[in-house]
Amino acid sequence: MSQEQRARETxxxxxxxxVDEHGDYLYRYALFRLRDASRAEDVVxxxxxxxLQAYANFAGRGSxxxxxxxxxxxxxADHFRRLGREAQAPQREGEEFAHEEFFTAEGQWTDHWETxxxxxxxxASPAALVEQGEFWQVFQDCLRPLPARTASAFLLxxxxxxxxxxxxxxxxxxxxxxWVMLHRARLHLRRCLELNWFKLPEGKH
Amino acid sequence: xxxxLLRRLPACKQMTVLMSESMERPLTLRERVQxxxxxxxxxxxxWYLEQLQLLRATLRERAAEDDGATATTLPPEARERIKRAxxxxx
Numbered sequence: 404m405s406q407e408q409r410a411r412e413t414x415x416x417x418x419x420x421x422v423d424e425h426g427d428y429l430y431r432y433a434l435f436r437l438r439d440a441s442r443a444e445d446v447v448x449x450x451x452x453x454x455l456q457a458y459a460n461f462a463g464r465g466s467x468x469x470x471x472x473x474x475x476x477x478x479x480a481d482h483f484r485r486l487g488r489e490a491q492a493p494q495r496e497g498e499e500f501a502h503e504e505f506f507t508a509e510g511q512w513t514d515h516w517e518t519x520x521x522x523x524x525x526x527a528s529p530a531a532l533v534e535q536g537e538f539w540q541v542f543q544d545c546l547r548p549l550p551a552r553t554a555s556a557f558l559l560x561x562x563x564x565x566x567x568x569x570x571x572x573x574x575x576x577x578x579x580x581x582w583v584m585l586h587r588a589r590l591h592l593r594r595c596l597e598l599n600w601f602k603l604p605e606g607k608h
Numbered sequence: 609x610x611x612x613l614l615r616r617l618p619a620c621k622q623m624t625v626l627m628s629e630s631m632e633r634p635l636t637l638r639e640r641v642q643x644x645x646x647x648x649x650x651x652x653x654x655w656y657l658e659q660l661q662l663l664r665a666t667l668r669e670r671a672a673e674d675d676g677a678t679a680t681t682l683p684p685e686a687r688e689r690i691k692r693a694x695x696x697x698x
Contacts, residue, residue: 418694422687430682444686448693455697506621514619515650522655529665539670561667567632586628593659 416458421451425471432472436479436558438546446482450475476563480573483555487575490552497550500587505594520594523603538600545595549588556581557588617646620653627657631664 429450433443453474454461461470490496505520507513516522532538546554552574559565559573567578576584597603618626623646626639635643647654682690 416698418698419691422682422691422694426682426687426690427680430686431680434680440683444682444690447682447686448690451690451694452697455694506619512619514621516620516652521652522659524655525659525662527662529662529669532662532666533669561664562671564668564671582629582632585632586625589628589660589663590624592663593656596663597659 416455418451418455421454421467421471425468428468429471429475432475433479436555436562437482438543438554442482446475446478449478453478483559483573484575486551486555487573490575497553497584497587500549500553500591502587502590502594505590522593523597523601525597525601525603527601541596541600542592545592545599549591552576553584553588556584557592560585617642620646620650623650623653624656627653627660631660 426447429447430443433446434440437443437446450471454471457474461467502520505517507515507517546557549557556570556574556576559570560567565573567581570576571578571581574581623643626635626643629635630639630643647657
């Protein structure tokens with residue numbers, strides 16, 4: 404093997420190029436999950452610094468982006484763990500999102516849908532929704548009022564496909580806490596999207 | 609007959625919880641029967657379940673593709689700050 408070949412075999416990291424090539428992607432990835440611009444920036448910085456330190460383990464094997472995203476995921480999980488340690492008791496979190504008012508309080512139809520809150524038919528499909536930027540804007544707006552851990556639990560489950568056990572470990576909650584959070588997130592999001600995206604039923608709101 | 613059932617089975621409030629849990633764990637036989645019967649007579653809950661599943665499917669599709677729907681980029685100041693931090697490390 405010649406001198407040039409040997410030099411080519413052991414690549415040197417180019418961190419500035421990482422920022423140029425992967426910065427936007429990593430930032431979007433973090434921003435969608437953390438929903439806070441400055442936290443997302445911090446986590447991208449932590450990721451690239453960690454990548455620089457760990458470069459010897461990677462050394463050009465495989466896709467750079469896949470490797471960086473792997474580190475990013477760990478940093479995001481670390482962030483969520485910190486969030487979990489600082490947060491209040493999970494059972495109390497988001498009690499207002501139990502939305503008791505959606506259901507009839509008394510009488511023979513107790514606990515059935517109140518007419519004005521009952522779901523309408525959406526006539527929608529995932530393919531049509533996913534490509535509309537405005538839909539995602541409304542979705543983010545609907546996520547915003549939820550307690551931080553509830554929203555994170557929902558995103559970790561639905562976007563990252565983590566198992567219940569994995570989410571519980573990251574957020575320091577029990578499985579039952581998790582299921583309550585997911586239920587509340589879904590109850591809230593569904594209603595919020597129906598009002599603000601689908602605007603159904605016409606004239607009712 | 610339907611109203612008889614509706615009045616005796618767990619109501620929509622409990623069913624929304626069950627529908628959410630059905631997306632997380634297998635339901636018991638009893639739970640499945642209760643849900644089936646309820647959905648047979650309650651169109652609102654049918655729509656509710658459809659919509660939870662639609663939300664899941666939409667998020668999965670979005671997760672699968674690079675964020676093509678927005679043009680969000682790393683802000684320039686952050687970009688420079690990160691480059692500086694990396695430079696001082698290497």
